[in-house]
Amino acid sequence: MIIRRGSKCQALGMGCRRFHMAILAVFSLGVVPTRALVYLSRSQKNFSARWAPSSPYVSQSPLLRYVQKSTCIRSIRLVTTMTDGSDDFKENWLSRCPECIKLAINKFKSRPSAYLLIPAVAAFVGWFTNYLAVQMIFYPIKYRGIPLLRWDEQPLGLLGWQGIVPCKTRAMSDTMVNMVTTQLLNIEEVFRRLDPAVVATLLGPEVPKLLESIANDALPQSGVAPKLFRALFFALPGRMISTIAGLNRSFLEGLTVGMQDNIGALLNIKNCVIDQMMQDRSLLGELFKKCGQKELDFLTNSGLWFGFLLGIIQMIVALFWENPWALSIGGAIVGTATNWLALKWIFEPVNPTRIGPFNLQGLFLRRQNEVAKEFSSFFAKNVLTSEKLWESILNDPSTKPTFDHLFQNHLRKFTYSLAGGFGLIPGARLFTMFLAPQAIAKLPNHLHVLHPYVDKTLGLQATLQRQMERMTSAKFERVLHPIFEEDELTLILAGGFLGFVAGLIQQGIETGYLWEWLSKRRDWCRKLVGRKGNDSEKH
Incomplete structure (x- = not known):
């Protein structure tokens, strides 16, 4: 040597x-x-x-x-x-x-601009990967891509993607409803707040309109029903009006009490909520965004600051270490770390933890009262409304037979009492069999008078908010965390992949290969444009 x-x-x-x-x-x-x-x-x-x-x-x-x-x-x-x-x-x-x-x-x-770009690019990578992660949670609503191969309730296909929340709406809605029904709402207690007398007062004027609508549809037909309807609506003696009004009120009050006693069998809250969410898959995403908008903004913006700090470390490593692949590896670390750190900071620690002079707790958990207000407001105004509840009672296959049976029983009492006053007892049974299906089918057109009273009296917003504010931190954390847990690893790995791609760009800047490649592409484009210009001049 x-x-x-x-x-x-x-x-x-x-x-x-x-x-x-x-x-x-x-x-x-x-x-x-x-x-x-x-x-x-x-x-x-x-x-x-x-x-x-x-x-x-x-x-x-x-x-x-x-x-x-x-x-x-x-x-x-x-x-x-x-x-x-x-x-x-x-x-x-x-x-x-x-x-x-x-x-x-x-x-x-020797090249200050190239090295100063490293933390700037890292900051952009951190922000962009987190922004894209948030968008991937909620969008697209429908699957976009080539549906060559897809798995059930999985957002990632072979060549495509569907938002995590729209894709897993059924599972997430089921989890949310279980939380609402077991920890926030007692359906039987809530419906006991309705006053049968008030319901009868509001709905009473609609009963003649309902019967008239049925009669108008039935008049062209032959049989007992047309004669009975004509007698009720066109030949009523004055002395019977008060009797009919009393029977009508008794019928409505009895029906209301019967529904309150059997509300568990008449209303399936789980089906009511899940059916709505499945009909409009953006609804659940809107609820989560309304409750966690500040956390989602933090998830996006934190990528900028975390990325910049990690980018400074990347720059220092590049100055002391000649291996250019350090930038690509560093980019992958930046993309992965920013997503992971942001998700952890949102939900952890669950319970307040004191470290020295600092009291640490997940960002979402600190806003429990604020989130409770937003959640209860959205749920009461968009999901568990009087209109939606009645729609579920009348159309849900699991509850409709129970309501039909209850309605027919009370209608039979009403018609027998009414027919007895006219001496038409023999036709009461036939009248009930004909009238019940028609009345149930047309009932939704006359329930609009009840909705303001029901929404106000049930007081779902106040009940949900009060109960949610009383939840422990561990239970409250489950309100929003499931949307991230479903594919938390996917979001983190996606950030790492995009960070690696950005690191390759940084590597190209640091080594000069990117500028060389762009210069060659520019020269090639100029030659191509010049060649086309010469060909056009010749022609």
Whole structure:
């Protein structure tokens, strides 16, 4: 091995030469930073090998010629010195640190714009990956892509994507309804708030209109029904009007009490909510966004600050380490870390935790009262409204037979009492069999008079808000967290992938390959445009 001689240099033995070549092999693979300090000791004599740029090689060995061509090490100078045995490792390391920093500063000065772009690009990557993660939670509502292969209730297809919330609406709605019915609402207690007398007063004037509508449809037909309807609506004696009004009121009050006693069998809250969410898959997303808008904004904006801080670390690594792939790997770390950190900060710690002077708790959990107000308002005004509840009672296959049976029983009492007053008892049964299905079918057209009273009296918004404010932090955390838990790993990995792509761009900027590639594409476009111009001139 040939060594450049100086005042304190001498040739090394063959054994030391092999050891040095092994060290060079490690450096050539890029395992150790190119400007690291390597210290060797032999026979109480310290040897130091220093890597520095822009210096000639001092060996002609094939190994060093290979190292010269390595992309990880641009230039090498091997200086071997024999120093006094009293110099220790720490003193040698400290004496060379300022030179490492000086080299990094010189490297930064040579291309400051390229290195300043690294934290800027990292900040954009952090913001963009988090923004895209939020969009992927809620959009698109319907699957977009090529439906070659899809899995049930999985947002990711072979070549496409559907928003996590729209894709998993049924499962998320089921979880939410279980929380509402077991912890927030007692359906039986809520419906006991309705006053049957008020319901009868409001709905009473609609009963003649309902019967008249049925009669108008039935008049062209022959049989007992047309004669009965004509007698009721066109030939009523004055003395019977008060009797009919009393029977009508009794019928409505009895029906209301019967519904209150059997509301558990008449109203399936789970089906009511899930059916609405499935009909409009954007509804559940709107609820989650209304409750967690501040957390979603934090998730997006935090990527900017986390990305910038991690980008500064990337820049420092790039200044001290020649391996350009550090930027791509760093980009993947930035994308993954920003998504992971933001998700953790939203929901953890669940319970307030004091660390020194700081009291830490998840951002979402700190806003329990505010979220309770937003959730209860949206749920009461858009999901559990009087109109939606009646629609579920009258149309849900699991509850409709029960309501039909209850309605027929009370209608039979009404018609028998009414027919008895006219002496038409023999036709009461036939009248009930004909009237009940028609009345149930037309009932939704006359319930609009009840909706304001029912919405106000049930007081679902106040009940939901009060109960939600009383929830423990652990239970309250389950209100919003499920939408992130469903595909939390997917969101984090997506951030890592996009960060890696952005790191490749950073790598191209740092090495100059990106500008070279863009320059070639620009020249190619100019040549193409010029060629087309020449062809057009010839023609």
